[in-house]
Amino acid sequence: MKSITILGSTGSIGTNTLDIVQRFPDDFRVIGLTGGSNVEKLETQIRSFKPRAVAVSAESSAAMLRKRCSDLPIEILVGEEGIAHVAAMPGAELVISAIVGAAGLVPTLAAIRSGKHIALANKEPMVMAGKLMQAEAREHGVRIFPVDSEHSAIFQSLEGHRLEDVRRLILTASGGALWTLTKEQLQNVTPERALQHPNWKMGSKITIDSATLMNKGLEVVEARWLFDISESRIDVLVHRESIIHSLVEYEDRSMIAQLGLPDMRTPISYAMRYPERMPLDLPSLDLTQVGTLTFCQPDHDRFPCLNLGYDSLRVGGTMPAAMNAANEVAVDAFLNGGIRFVEIADVIRSTMDAHVRRDITGLDDALEADRWAREKAESLVHALSR
Ligand SMILES: NC(=O)c1ccc[n+]([C@@H]2O[C@H](COP(=O)([O-])OP(=O)(O)OC[C@H]3O[C@@H](n4cnc5c(N)ncnc54)[C@H](OP(=O)(O)O)[C@@H]3O)[C@@H](O)[C@H]2O)c1
Known part of the structure; x- marks a missing residue:
């Protein structure tokens, strides 16, 4: 029985994680959950999974939750501090990091500093402060298991191989x-059109990131730190079917890939039970049904955001954090009708x-770059808003 805490339990990854817990009640015990503002969903999860403590982002949500759960013996905390407290709570061996955006950085780092292994879906902290997170993980004997399907595929394709034999990583998009x-x-x-992802059902921010290809730019930065490899050895290949989740090319020009139907429960469960594979009751991939797999190069003219990810790594330091914050502000503005789709990249x-x-050199540098870039991006959005 493994004890887990889920940060962002009310989101798409959080819900998929709890679906796995529900299917394997003898394998996992939920110690802590955190949500943002979806109090109704969090209450349902609390009643089903009986965590010791939960946290939400705002005082108003906490007050509502306390009222709704007054019959239950549960600690309800609030704000970034409360979420970080739940992340670091004793008893959990693994923390599923699934908050969206920069809001996950402080709690994920708190979990690392308290020695918990991490199943990392929340890529933005790795973009903002990947070097720092890896250094902290090493210091505290923590393993960071990728949940992002591409990084999970690379992680799986690296198993049993020597890192020095790797020629390049190929992320599929x-x-x-x-x-x-x-x-x-x-x-x-329109936002409605951009939210219609062909293969994956995800939260709205990552779905817009997929449409701009900023998601792949963020993933290049994430891969750089997760696998300690320079950006010049990370390539991106557009593969519309999302069947090959990513590949590793070795020095002998062999390529090893991981394939599967697009369902996040596969990479989530691998991170949760590594190195074991869980008998998930999902449809098998039938390659005769798929028939043809297609590949092409990314189009940087129509989708300039991917190159921003590479550029941010070439500059280094706080630049990826600034890029990430500007993207969060721009995506939010697009979803709220403030700017046009093509203005996100601008x-x-x-x-x-x-x-x-x-x-x-420390967390404050990443947070300060995030704060500065949000302010700058807000002023740019304001100037563009009609
Ligand atoms: N969804 C996928 O298939 C997928 C695949 C690969 C990677 N990822 C990554 O995983 C992360 C989560 O994605 P998602 O699609 O699950 O997002 P999502 O559905 O939007 O869920 C986000 C979660 O974060 C919580 N949250 C939002 N703002 C918060 C804040 N300021 N403080 C604390 N909690 C906050 C939300 O709470 P409320 O809903 O209660 O407000 C929710 O629980 C992202 O970094 C994404 O890039 C997702």
Whole structure:
């Protein structure tokens, strides 16, 4: 029986994780859960999984939850501090990090510093402060298991091989909801259209990131730190079917890949029970049904955000954190009708152009770059808003 805490339990990854727990009640015990503002869903999860403590982001949500759960023996905490407290709570061996965005950095680091292994879905902290997170993980004897399907595929394709034999990593990209649109058509894309991902059901922020290909830019940075490999040895290949989840090319030009139907429960369960594989009751991949797998190069002209990820790594230091914050602000503005789809890349690029890079020597450097870039991006969004 493994004790786990789930950060972001009310989201898409959080819900999939709890689905696995429900299917394997003898294998996992839930110690802590955290949510943002979806109090109703969190209450349902509390009643089903009986954690010792939960945390939510705002005082108003905590007050509502306390009222709804007054008949239960549960500690309800609030704010970033409360979420970090639950993340570091004694008793859990593994923390599923599944908050969306920079909000996950402090809690995930708190979990690492308290010696808990991490199943990492929340890629943004790794983008903001990957070097720091890896250094802290080493210091505290913590393993970080990737949950992102691409990184899980690479992790699996590296098993049993020597890192020094790796020639390059190849991240596959579905291309997102708008891959077939022309540059002109992209000008008038609505949030509803951009949210129609062809293969994956995910939260709205990552779905827009997939449509801009910023998700792949973030994943390049994530891979750089997860696998300690320079960005010049990380390639991206568009593979619309999302069947090959990523590949590793070795020095002898062999390629090893991981395949499967697009279902996040596969990479989540691998991170939860590594090195064991869980007997998930999911449909098998039938390659005769799939028939053809297709591949092509990313189109940097229509989707400039992927290159921003590479650029941020070349500059280094606080630049990836600034890029990430600008992206969060721009995606939010697009979803709320403030800017156009194509302006997301403009906001990020202009924020990066204005950012003065500093070294990341500690958490405060990443947080300060995040704060600065949010302010800058907000002012750019304000200027663009009609
Ligand atoms: N979904 C996928 O298939 C997938 C695949 C690979 C990687 N990822 C990564 O996994 C992470 C989660 O993605 P998702 O799709 O599960 O997102 P999501 O469905 O939007 O869920 C996000 C979770 O974070 C919580 N949250 C939001 N803002 C918060 C804040 N300020 N403080 C504390 N909690 C907050 C939400 O709470 P409320 O809902 O209660 O407000 C929810 O529990 C992202 O980093 C994403 O890139 C996701």
